Amino acid sequence: MTIAETKRFNASGPCLSRDHYALPRHSILREIMDLADRKRYFVLKGPPRSGKTTLALAARDELNKTGKHLALYCDLDSLRSVPDPGEAMSAVAANLLRDFDSAGVETATKDVEKDALAKLSSKSAREVAGLRVFLTELSAKLSNNLVIFFDNADCLPGPVLMTFLLQLKTGRENGRQNPFPGSVAFVGRRSVQDLKLKTRPESALTSSFRFFDVISEVLTAADFTPTETRTLYSQHAKATGQVFKKAAARKAWRWTEGQPGLINALAREVVENILSFDYGEVVTASLVDKAADNVMKRRDAHMNSLLANLKDPAMLSFLEPMFSAAEKKPRGRTDLENALSFHDDLRSILDSGLVKQDRVSLRPANPIHATVIARILNKDAKSMLSTSFVAKWLDDKTIDANVALKGFRRFFEHVRRW
Ligand SMILES: Nc1ncnc2c1ncn2[C@@H]1O[C@H](COP(=O)(O)OP(=O)(O)O)[C@@H](O)[C@H]1O
């Protein structure tokens, strides 16, 4: 078998079953199918690189195979820089229509497509209510239950997101009289229920508009278990004959705690970069250690998205006390304001996937994140920290574990006091 014929471990973007090793994730897929059958609106959330897009695409394909549903996938990421709600709503409709082909929809629906496209280009579809009208007309013409996966909905700029959610909310509420998509999945890092929306771009006020009554369930793309990690690695062993020792899979899980993107990144680093596709070589735990070291040193997309999080002042206000003696400073607000802002900040940093919450304490989500945060804070983000910051526990090559642990302990105690 040549290298070109084998699948690869995928370290970026969604997994495609044709090209990449992938876990089927039966249990959450079943939940999604069940929610579609019951015509529910729901959220599929998880930190970056937890496998949300892979799941949404797999669920779309499975739903389309049933013949009961017409499922479409629509990525809203490209609309993050479209400020005009009317223009954005029309682009959402156009994106949905483009997915008809990839959804493998039969020719019978092509007429719907043409008809809908004609309407889309008409003036009325460009107006703010256009998306609701478009979805109503599309649903009316389909005999199947329309299911839509909106990916990265949480990236839309405030006023556009507000319009988008309002259209869906109104359409859903009128759904008894007028046809409307039976199921909508909001896929993203943050649940749309948790987003605070500005009514106008210039407004300092965030609206209390929330999406509670529309969403019936919040599903989470979880990290892989140690068994799932072994199963994924054994797909490669079966395809190529290259053995992953049990200790190697255990080590990979320990470094990543099952973070899906990192589980793949470590395997890919060993197989492709360290062993240069020599499938005769056995993958050992020490090779996984070497891969982890390479991955942490190299700033790939995963590490860069961690770095982007560190620019968030809320994130820094949590992380800084981990590494210095500084207290989280009150910002001249009332206790209630501080408490509310604490909750929002906490939710936002948990959604980033950088840290995890164990009972009442926070900790870096896995040893790779812990090391990368420490290195970035020490080397790159010094200028963002207060002058009281003294990180004497990390030099260029080694970490002084005692001093680092003291820092983490101070951080946990600090969080408990809140
Ligand atoms: N089902 C899966 N099996 C194995 N690895 C996966 C699976 N889903 C995701 N991954 C890993 O996670 C990475 C990110 O997947 P993606 O679906 O793009 O996540 P997200 O949309 O949450 O950012 C992939 O590049 C792959 O490394």
Ligand SMILES: [Mg+2]
């Ligand atoms: Mg995604």
